[in-house]
Structures are given as structure tokens and as C-alpha cells.
Amino acid sequence: MNSPIELAMLIPLLAAGVRLATPLLYSALGGIISERSGVTNIGLEGMMIMGTFGAYVGSHLTGSAWGGALGGMLAGALTALLFAVMAIFFRADQVVLGTGVNILALGLTAFIYRAMYKAGISQFVTGFKAWNVPLLSDIPVIGPIFFRQIPLVYLVYVLIAVVAFILYRTTWGLKLRSVGELPRAADTAGISVARVRLMAVTASGALAGIGGAFLSVGEISAFTEGLVAGRGFIALAAVIFGRWDPLRAAGACLLFGTADALQYRMQALKVPISYEFLLMFPYVLTLLAFILFVHRSKPPAALGKPYPEKQS
Amino acid sequence: MMQENPKKSWPVKILQWLAGGVDALLAPLAAVLVGLGIGAALMQLIGVNPMKAYEALWMGVAGGKYQVGIVLVKAIPLILTGLGLSLAFRCGVFNIGGEGQIYIGALAGTWVGIQEWGLPQTAHITLALLAGFLAGGLWAAFAGYLRARFQINEIISTILLNYIAIYLVSYFTHGPMRDNPNAAASLPHTPEVALSSRLPLVWQGTRLHAGIFVALLAAAVIYFIIFHTSFGYKARAVGFSAPAARYAGMRVVWVVVLAMFISGGLAGIAGTAEILGVQRRLRDLFSPGTGYTAIAIALVGGNHPIGVILAGILFGALEAGANNMEALAGVPSTIVSVIQAVVIFLVAVSVVWRNRSLRRWLASRLRPAEEAAAHE
Numbered sequence: 125m126n127s128p129i130e131l132a133m134l135i136p137l138l139a140a141g142v143r144l145a146t147p148l149l150y151s152a153l154g155g156i157i158s159e160r161s162g163v164t165n166i167g168l169e170g171m172m173i174m175g176t177f178g179a180y181v182g183s184h185l186t187g188s189a190w191g192g193a194l195g196g197m198l199a200g201a202l203t204a205l206l207f208a209v210m211a212i213f214f215r216a217d218q219v220v221l222g223t224g225v226n227i228l229a230l231g232l233t234a235f236i237y238r239a240m241y242k243a244g245i246s247q248f249v250t251g252f253k254a255w256n257v258p259l260l261s262d263i264p265v266i267g268p269i270f271f272r273q274i275p276l277v278y279l280v281y282v283l284i285a286v287v288a289f290i291l292y293r294t295t296w297g298l299k300l301r302s303v304g305e306l307p308r309a310a311d312t313a314g315i316s317v318a319r320v321r322l323m324a325v326t327a328s329g330a331l332a333g334i335g336g337a338f339l340s341v342g343e344i345s346a347f348t349e350g351l352v353a354g355r356g357f358i359a360l361a362a363v364i365f366g367r368w369d370p371l372r373a374a375g376a377c378l379l380f381g382t383a384d385a386l387q388y389r390m391q392a393l394k395v396p397i398s399y400e401f402l403l404m405f406p407y408v409l410t411l412l413a414f415i416l417f418v419h420r421s422k423p424p425a426a427l428g429k430p431y432p433e434k435q436s
Numbered sequence: 437m438m439q440e441n442p443k444k445s446w447p448v449k450i451l452q453w454l455a456g457g458v459d460a461l462l463a464p465l466a467a468v469l470v471g472l473g474i475g476a477a478l479m480q481l482i483g484v485n486p487m488k489a490y491e492a493l494w495m496g497v498a499g500g501k502y503q504v505g506i507v508l509v510k511a512i513p514l515i516l517t518g519l520g521l522s523l524a525f526r527c528g529v530f531n532i533g534g535e536g537q538i539y540i541g542a543l544a545g546t547w548v549g550i551q552e553w554g555l556p557q558t559a560h561i562t563l564a565l566l567a568g569f570l571a572g573g574l575w576a577a578f579a580g581y582l583r584a585r586f587q588i589n590e591i592i593s594t595i596l597l598n599y600i601a602i603y604l605v606s607y608f609t610h611g612p613m614r615d616n617p618n619a620a621a622s623l624p625h626t627p628e629v630a631l632s633s634r635l636p637l638v639w640q641g642t643r644l645h646a647g648i649f650v651a652l653l654a655a656a657v658i659y660f661i662i663f664h665t666s667f668g669y670k671a672r673a674v675g676f677s678a679p680a681a682r683y684a685g686m687r688v689v690w691v692v693v694l695a696m697f698i699s700g701g702l703a704g705i706a707g708t709a710e711i712l713g714v715q716r717r718l719r720d721l722f723s724p725g726t727g728y729t730a731i732a733i734a735l736v737g738g739n740h741p742i743g744v745i746l747a748g749i750l751f752g753a754l755e756a757g758a759n760n761m762e763a764l765a766g767v768p769s770t771i772v773s774v775i776q777a778v779v780i781f782l783v784a785v786s787v788v789w790r791n792r793s794l795r796r797w798l799a800s801r802l803r804p805a806e807e808a809a810a811h812e
Contacts, residue, residue, distance in 0.1 A: 210781055231771065232777075235774060354598075400607035401603070411593060411597070414588055
């Protein structure tokens with residue numbers, strides 16, 4: 125950190141880390157909201173996939189990157205709503221449903237995309253452009269790392285604070301947490317468990333959808349199959365790793381993002397390690413972090429349990 | 437519900453067994469029909485005539501002997517992996533790592549398969565399948581151990597292990613196990629497996645290979661393990677309630693690890709059989725998501741070996757048919773994933789809501805007669 129040369133190499137790496145962490149951050153925030161309300165959201169990956177595609181369609185239709193982000197958000201939210209109805213009102217197994225969501229998203233997006241491609245619709249759309257935040261981007265070190273990004277990155281900074289605030293400082297947040305910890309007590313206190321969970325899961329899908337939008341209209345201004353590549357699961361790992369807390373989960377996401385950036389940098393520098401191992405690195409790191417630190421974390425007490433419990 | 441009446445006469449038992457079977461089949465079949473209906477709506481959306489497309493699908497499934505063979509070939513890895521997953525699910529472990537276990541199994545199996553040891557065919561095949569079993573099994577057992585010993589969420593760990601396994605196979609096929617690495621026309625796959633390790637074709641005029649017997653044998657073994665061994669009983673007990681099983685003195689950690697070992701082992705055999713019987717070379721991304729489809733198969737099959745066989749054939753048929761549909765009717769084959777997802781949703785929902793079953797109805801009709809018989 126002392127010599128300017130080291131700093132000059134470190135800053136782009138960390139900036140790339142923030143960029144690569146952003147889709148994880150969106151999805152992790154979504155995962156926290158859903159899981160704090162007691163609904164396991166394995167379908168986060170699928171909601172992100174729907175988001176990548178929804179954003180592509182949105183940007184294609186409106187010709188604007190923000191239209192794309194909105195499309196991604198809607199696609200994620202609608203997918204989540206479908207999942208939520210089955211999980212909450214039909215009380216079906218959340219893990220099974222989540223797996224179904226992931227399979228559905230992969231199949232459906234590829235199906236429609238291939239049909240569109242055949243019809244001659246371009247895979248490229250309007251994407252986001254980097255926008256330097258006035259003043260903040262001029263701060264040495266911090267500026268180039270955090271404030272010379274695309275607008276979706278700045279939105280997630282705000283959302284981290286908003287989610288943390290809602291969760292810990294508002295009645296909504298209290299309701300959400302009580303429903304996830306002790307639904308019976310919440311129910312007795314007059315809170316509609318189903319409604320809170322429905323809203324929470326839909327919100328989580330909307331966030332994951334923006335995370336997906338970041339990957340398509342944010343990163344490559346196009347859609348391809350397999351863009352998400354397990355990031356929904358890494359985000360879920362970050363949720364657990366961050367003990368269902370927005371700030372700690374954000375830290376975990378930044379760690380994974382930086383690991384990913386490091387891996388790309390090493391590929392570019394032609395480090396004598398096979399690129400397969402470099403590509404593997406973020407997944408190995410996530411697993412290691414998981415093994416080393418996670419067993420101390422305690423999930424919301426009612427996580428994964430439908431309410432009301434089945435009486436027979 | 438759980439207690440068995442020892443005085444039940446055998447016609448009653450058979451009737452109840454059949455009723456249970458019909459019950460188990462109704463929901464999945466209805467789900468598939470709804471799935472096909474939604475698929476048809478999607479096709480309409482992209483301007484394809486669904487009747488034409490489904491005709492192509494049907495011809496790809498039952499158009500002739502060869503097509504039926506393809507369906508069964510596709511069903512082999514699905515059944516094997518589905519059987520493995522069903523055991524893990526019964527033990528309460530949500531093994532989503534079938535895909536990674538297939539890859540690791542195929543890697544080890546292929547390594548044994550390409551060796552020219554001059555072994556007799558049976559020995560070489562057995563050895564390769566065994567290697568696949570061990571590799572896939574250990575890969576899964578690791579996740580099982582993490583879950584049972586440290587409460588590390590197996591869904592996350594097995595999924596991360598999937599990506600790691602796929603990149604490992606990619607590394608080996610591009611590097612150490614590459615065919616003719618120095619030749620100009622070298623492609624990133626392994627050499628063909630030795631003649632002595634290839635699974636023989638078993639149905640003339642088709643591509644059906646001996647893996648089908650491996651799959652059926654595995655189903656019988658899993659059936660026996662689940663319902664007729666103390667380990668199977670323990671696995672189900674752990675799945676029902678791990679604390680209760682622990683209280684009853686079971687060593688939960690080892691039950692989970694062993695269940696995951698067998699579960700991943702079967703996926704490993706699936707991967708190996710796919711190479712030895714069909715593809716002959718290992719290449720990266722060789723599996724079309726079999727490990728994920730197998731989750732649906734275990735679920736739709738009710739985690740029962742017979743159900744898994746039927747569901748495996750059904751999903752194999754869907755995949756074989758979809759390929760034909762893509763070729764003849766221009767419908768992207770990924771529509772099968774949509775149909776599969778609909779089936780998963782409907783079965784998942786119906787599992788909870790199946791209160792009025794044929795079996796229960798039968799039981800309620802028979803109960804007075806049985807009680808009367810018991811009083812005599």
C-alpha cells in the first residue's frame with residue numbers, strides 16, 4: 125500500500141471487485157428479506173436468471189437501460205410471486221419449489237431467447253454507462269473504487285442502508301423478523317403471516333431481478349444463456365455467511381466479488397495456473413469461508429417452515 | 437396410519453398396494469399433462485403449431501424401436517442419479533449436487549476406462565463403475581459430513597461443489613487427460629475408453645447399452661436398503677427427525693455421511709455409465725443438467741425406487757422427444773425444462789394437498805370389516 129505503483133494496481137482490482145459484487149449484493153439483500161420472513165429462497169438463482177432476461181427484453185422494448193432494469197425487476201418479482209403463492213398458500217416444500225424455479229428460469233429464458241434470436245432480434249441492447257459521482261469520485265482511493273461505476277452500483281449502496289434501516293428501525297422490519305422467528309406469536313399479535321411473507325418474497329425477487337439486470341444490461345449490454353452461473357447461490361451463501369444481516373452480508377459479497385476480480389486479473393496477467401482453477405477460485409473460496417465460519421450462525425427460527433403448520 | 441394390522445388378508449394387502457400405486461401415479465401424470473398444456477401455450481406464443489410439435493415429440497419417443505432405445509438410454513443416468521438423490525432426500529439431506537457427483541464419477545470412471553490393462557470386459561467395466569461410485573460417493577460424503585457435523589447447509593455446499601467438479605473435469609480434459617495433446621488436431625477431450633471397458637449394446641437395432649441393467653439392479657439394491665436394512669430404517673428416521681434419531685441412540689453423523697456416500701456414488705455410476713455406454717470420451721460440459729433433472733425425478737417418483745424408474749423413463753422420453761421436436765418443428769428443446777418445472781411445482785403442491793387419497797378411502801371402507809374380523 126505504500127508505493128504508488130502498488131496502489132495503482134490495487135485500485136482497479138478493488139473497483140472491479142465492487143462491480144462484480146454488485147449483482148451478489150442485490151440478490152443477497154433479497155435473500156435476507158425473504159429468509160428473515162421465514163421463507164428459504166433457493167430460487168434466488170432463478171429469479172436472477174429471469175432478471176437478466178427481463179432486463180434484456182425491457183431494454184429492447186424501451187431502448188433505455190433503466191427500462192431494462194425495470195424489466196429485470198418485474199421479471200424477478202413476478203417469478204418470486206409465483207414461488208411465494210405456492211410456498212405460502214399451498215405450503216409446498218420451499219426447497220423443492222426453489223429448485224423448480226431455477227429449472228423454470230433456465231428453460232423459459234433460453235426458450236424465448238432462442239425464438240427471438242431465430243426471429244432476427246439482436247442480442248445487443250442499450251446498456252448502462254459509467255457515471256462518475258460529482259465530488260465523491262474525486263476522493264483519492266475511495267473515489268475510483270466506489271464512485272466511478274454504473275448507476276446500478278450506486279443504487280445498491282442506497283438499498284443496503286434502506287434494507288438495514290427497514291429491518292431494524294421500522295415496524296415493517298419488526299413484523300418481518302417476528303414472522304420469521306415466531307409466526308404463531310406474530311399471528312396472535314394480529315400480523316398476517318401470509319401477507320408479510322408474500323411481500324417479503326416478492327421484494328426479494330425484485331431485488332434479485334435487478335441483480336440479474338446488472339449482469340445483462342449492466343455488464344455486457346446483451347443477453348446470453350448462462351450469465352448468472354451460480355451467482356444466486358453465492359449470494360445465498362453470502363446471506364448465511366453474513367448471518368442474515370445486510371451489512372455483514374454486503375461484506376461477504378464484496379469479498380467474493382474481489383476474489384472474482386482477482387481471478388480475472390490473474391487470467392489476464394497469464395499467471396501460470398490453469399484458468400480452470402482460476403475460474404474455480406470464487407466457488408472454492410465461498411466453500412472455504414462457509415466451512416470455516418458458518419457453523420456459528422443461527423438462521424431465523426421459522427426458516428423453511430410453512431405457516432400455519434399442517435394439522436392432521 | 438403407521439401401524440400395520442397383522443390380520444390383514446393378502447387380497448386386501450394387494451388392493452391397498454395397488455391403490456397406493458394409483459395414488460402415487462395420478463398427481464405426476466396430471467402434472468405432466470398440465471405441463472404439456474403450458475408448453476403448448478408457449479409454442480403458440482412463438483408461432484409454432486403445438487399439435488405438429490407434439491407429434492414430432494411423440495415420434496421421437498415411440499416412432500420405432502430405435503427411438504424407444506434412445507429414450508431408455510437417456511433414462512439410464514436419470515434413474516441412477518434419481519435413485520441416489522431419493523436416498524439422500526429420505527435421509528433429510530437435500531443433495532443438489534448430483535450434477536457435480538456425475539462429473540467427478542465420470543472423471544474417475546473414464547480414467548479407469550481408458551487404461552489398457554488387458555482385463556476381461558466384465559472386470560474392466562466393474563472396476564470403472566466402482567471407481568465412478570467411489571469418486572462420486574466421496575465427493576457427496578464430504579458435503580454430508582459438513583452438514584451432519586457442522587450444520588453447514590448442504591444445498592449451498594453441494595451446489596458450490598458442482599461448479600468445482602465441472603471446472604475440474606474441464607481442467608483434466610484440457611490438460612492431463614487430453615487426447616493427443618501434441619497433435620495439431622488435438623481436441624479438448626480424453627481418448628476413447630478401452631474396448632474392454634465399453635458397456636455392450638443389449639438390444640439389437642438400438643443404442644441401448646448394459647447400463648440399463650445397472651440402473652435396474654441399483655433400483656433393487658436401493659429398495660432393499662431403504663426398506664429392509666437397519667441402515668435404511670435409520671436413514672428414514674434421521675430424515676423424519678434428526679434430534680429424535682439422535683435421542684434414540686443413532687449416530688446421525690454417520691447415517692448422513694453414508695446416505696450421501698451412496699447417493700453420490702450412484703450419480704458417479706451414472707456419469708461413468710454415460711461415458712462407457714454412450715459418449716466413450718469425457719469432454720467438458722458433457723452432462724445436460726442430468727443432476728438437476730434427477731431432483732425432479734426423485735420428487736415425482738415419490739423417493740420410491742419404482743417411482744424413480746418410471747419418472748426417469750418419463751423424463752428421458754421428454755428429453756428424447758424434445759430433441760426430435762427441435763429438429764422437426766423448430767421448437768427450442770429447452771421447453772422441456774419448462775414442462776419439468778411445471779411438473780415439479782404441481783407435484784410439490786399436490787404432496788401437501790393429497791388428503792383424500794384412494795388408499796385412505798379404501799382403508800376407511802375396509803376398516804369395519806377388518807375390525808369385525810379381528811374381534812372374532
